[in-house]
Every structure is written in C-alpha cells, then in structure tokens.
Amino acid sequence: METKVIRSHRRRRTVSARFADGIIYIYAPVGISDEKLTEVIKNFKRRFERRKLKKELNIKENLNEVAQRLNKKYFGGKLKIESIEYAANQDKIFGSCNYRRGTIRISHRLAEMPQWVRDYVIVHEMVHIIQPNHSKSFWDIVSQYKLAERARGYLIAKGFEPEAESDIEI
Numbered sequence: 298m299e300t301k302v303i304r305s306h307r308r309r310r311t312v313s314a315r316f317a318d319g320i321i322y323i324y325a326p327v328g329i330s331d332e333k334l335t336e337v338i339k340n341f342k343r344r345f346e347r348r349k350l351k352k353e354l355n356i357k358e359n360l361n362e363v364a365q366r367l368n369k370k371y372f373g374g375k376l377k378i379e380s381i382e383y384a385a386n387q388d389k390i391f392g393s394c395n396y397r398r399g400t401i402r403i404s405h406r407l408a409e410m411p412q413w414v415r416d417y418v419i420v421h422e423m424v425h426i427i428q429p430n431h432s433k434s435f436w437d438i439v440s441q442y443k444l445a446e447r448a449r450g451y452l453i454a455k456g457f458e459p460e461a462e463s464d465i466e467i
C-alpha cells in the first residue's frame with residue numbers, strides 16, 4: 298500500500314489518515330519527528346491492510362452459506378445466527394462468538410486452512426451460541442462433527458489454543 302504524507306501547520310499533535318484509491322493519506326503536524334511518523338505510518342498501514350483483507354475474504358467467501366449448511370446438518374437448522382464473518386485481527390484465537398448477540402467471527406488465518414478445519418471452527422463457535430463455555434456438554438455437541446479431534450490437533454500445531462476461553466465474547 299502506497300502512503301502519502303501531508304504535513305500541516307494547523308495540526309498540533311494529532312495524526313489522522315484516510316484511505317482512497319489504494320493510497321493511504323497521512324495528515325501529520327509539521328513538527329512530528331521522523332521516528333514517530335514512521336511508527337504512525339506503520340500502524341495505519343497495518344490497520345488499513347487488515348480492513349482490506351477482511352473485506353476481500355468476506356467477498357470471496359460467504360460464511361453465512363457455510364454456517365447455514367452446518368446449521369442444517371448439526372442443529373436441525375434451528376440455531377439462530379445473527380452474523381458470521383471473517384475477522385482480520387484474530388491472530389491467536391481461531392474465532393470468537395458473542396452468544397448474546399449471536400454473532401461469530403472467524404480468524405482470517407482459517408481462510409488458508411483446509412475446509413474441514415475451518416468447518417470445525419465454525420461448528421465450535423456455533424455451539425457457543427447455546428453453550429457459552431467449554432463444558433462436557435459443549436464438547437458432546439461439538440464431537441458430532443466427526444473430524445473435531447483431528448481439527449483440534451491441526452489447530453494446536455498451528456499455534457492456536459483450542460481450550461482457551463478467549464473465544465467466548467462477554
């Protein structure tokens with residue numbers, strides 16, 4: 298991503314940015330140090346790149362369709378999912394579920410993994426809508442997905458922590 302820095306005398310301390318036509322425009326005060334500016338550019342770049350990635354992944358693949366297929370197969374089509382989409386800021390957790398809202402986010406890292414691993418994560422997060430914990434009853438439902446154990450092993454090997462409670466949003 299190309300960046301263009303616009304320095305302004307009117308700006309005192311704050312730096313802002315906007316993204317247009319593939320270019321990141323950075324608006325910075327004249328007095329900002331090069332070191333600070335480099336850091337700020339790096340952060341904005343990361344933020345815009347993640348936003349772009351998220352958009353691209355969700356255009357490429359409609360996770361709602363995947364979730365509805367899994368809903369029919371494992372929940373008799375009865376599970377209420379408000380929304381499901383890829384997120385680009387989940388590096389350490391494979392996904393997350395806000396069970397109150399019925400919203401699910403899936404890590405961008407799953408987009409590059411085999412479909413059966415991604416489907417496992419989707420099923421895992423879907424079960425959290427009715428079981429917001431990692432209790433025995435939670436795993437009983439999850440294990441209806443036949444490749445659950447294998448998928449968990451796969452995710453551990455990729456550095457994810459399948460037992461962490463961090464995928465449950467409170």
Ligand SMILES: [Zn+2]
Nearest residue numbers: 421431464465
């Ligand atoms: Zn979980």
